[in-house]
Structure formats: structure tokens, C-alpha cells
Amino acid sequence: MNKKSFPLAKVYTLLETGPVVLISTSRKGIANIMTQSWHTMMEFEPPLVGCVISARNHSFDALKSTKECVINIPTVELAKQVVAIGNCSGRKVDKFARTGLTPVRASLVQAPMIMECYANLECRVADTRLVNSYNFFVLEVVKAWIVPAVKAPKTLHHRGKGEFMVAGDTVKLPSRMK
């Protein structure tokens, strides 16, 4: 895999823009993937990510029982797979087989990383207090991987119903913000 370890303190730079992500899980040896946009950074370091995984999703049970997942960040080249994954259920379909995406062993969690995504964040569940009310999990990123060559990733940002904004130009302004 053409990826390198990425500093945990910089994980927020990958997620703060609000990209569509693919969340992979593994339960009893069966891997699954879901498409997800409802996530937010909650702390810089250790990086905490809050995300809503609907109880209607097959991934909900896997995450609740294994307490592990990988957040994979795709770019526009994977748009078809992103939509295909969002339109079928892991109850019925092997999503890796269906989409041709490649599972790669992670270093600290059982859930597989998706090779074709430019960044992979290995996560453990850190807080479940809002799971019953909102299906909201707080995840801690315990290990991060990135393709170092990708500087301005063409991430996807869902506007609803299969319409995506693709990451455009970069502007940089003098700022003391982190």
C-alpha cells in the first residue's frame, strides 16, 4: 500500500472540510462498508470524531458490538462506488465484492481499510452516551494513514439525493486559527 502513517494531531485537516466518507467494519470475519456524511471533529488530539450511524444500517450492529471501524476518505474517482455502497445493504450484499474495492488489513483494529481511498483512519468507539437518543458515536482515531502525494484531494461533499459537490480551488488567508 502506497500510504504512510499520518500524525494524529493533523487528522482534523482531513475531516474538517466535511467529505463523504466510507466507514468499514468487520464482525465475525464479515467486512462491510457504509457511505456516511454526518460526522464532525470533536477534539484535536487525541482526535475524536462524532458520527451518526443509523440503527437502520447493518454497520450499526457491527460498530456497537466490535467498537471498531475505519473511516476511509474517497475522492471523486470513486463516486460510483460511493453511491453504490449507499444504495445496498450489507445484510444482503458483500460490498467489497460488489464494488471491486480492496480490503487491506489495518494495524490496530479488525475492520479493514479500503486501499483505493487516499486516507484511512483506524477508530475505536470512545463514548456511546448519545447512541440510544441519536445513533451518535464518539470515535477516537488511534492510527491514521495517507497517500502523501495527495495535497488537495478532490473529495466528495453530499448535497443530498446523489448530488455531490466536488472539492474545488484552494484559497489561503493569513490566520491564527488552528
Added chain:
Amino acid sequence: MNKKSFPLAKVYTLLETGPVVLISTSRKGIANIMTQSWHTMMEFEPPLVGCVISARNHSFDALKSTKECVINIPTVELAKQVVAIGNCSGRKVDKFARTGLTPVRASLVQAPMIMECYANLECRVADTRLVNSYNFFVLEVVKAWIVPAVKAPKTLHHRGKGEFMVAGDTVKLPSRMK
């Protein structure tokens, strides 16, 4: 104001892409604004938005005591103001005066809306269970306003340290996702 009421059921289409937002508050008649990227949708309808407001921010106290705010969504034309707001504190500075942005009376909350932003979401605090641990507020959007002419807003998406990705092209794929 050239804005129209926007259906609450569609609010997720405005926030799901992860734009930088300006959160306005009002406490004891004094308005304030903060720049914010750490937010996520949590429910479609009524729309719930989770967001982290650091206790270091002056806005934290206003939100905690008044339980009201407005989420304003700026576009790239406001990039300088977005950064300026993120680089000073409401403890010392009147941010409306400093940036020249225009406060407009909201319909259901005391916090002002920012006229120059293409969308404004009037919010009330709905859940504070994770405030002590993570400064994480669950907000309910009680009224939404939008400039109807803006179809593909050039929103800003923070990559950290004043570097922003600007919303680029739109791609649409057949999908059954909401």
C-alpha cells in the same frame, strides 16, 4: 432581506457538505459571531445539528445561557470576514462593527442573522449532555432562510490554518440515498 423561508426537511442539504459556518449569538443585547467548522447533521426532521463550541470561545457562555443561536452559511466572497471573525474574540471586539457584516432580526430567536450569508438557520439548544465532556451542543433548527437564487453555493471548507477548499463542480449520480 432577499431571503425566503426554507423547508426544515431540507436543511440537511445545506450542512451535509461541511461548510464553514458563522454562529451568531446575543446575550444581554450584545451580539457576537464565531467561525466554526466542527458540526454535523444528526437528524433530518426536525433538523438537529451537533456542534462543538469551545469553552475558550466567548460564544460558549452566550449559547449556554441563552440556549439560542443562528447558524449562518457564508460563501467565498466573505472569506476575509470569516478569517477575521476567527482571529479575534467577542470579549474585546464588536465583530459586526469590525467586519461590516449586517445583523438582521431573526423570527424565533434573539440571536441576529447575518444578512450577507446566503443561508441562516435559527437554532435552539436541544441537548447538553455532552457539553461538559466535549463542549458539544445538540441544536434544533427551528426556522431556516435562504436566498433562493443560490443553487450551487461557493461555500468554504476549512483544511486548517486559514487554508480553505472552495466548493467546486457538481456531479449527480442516480441514487436512492436521501
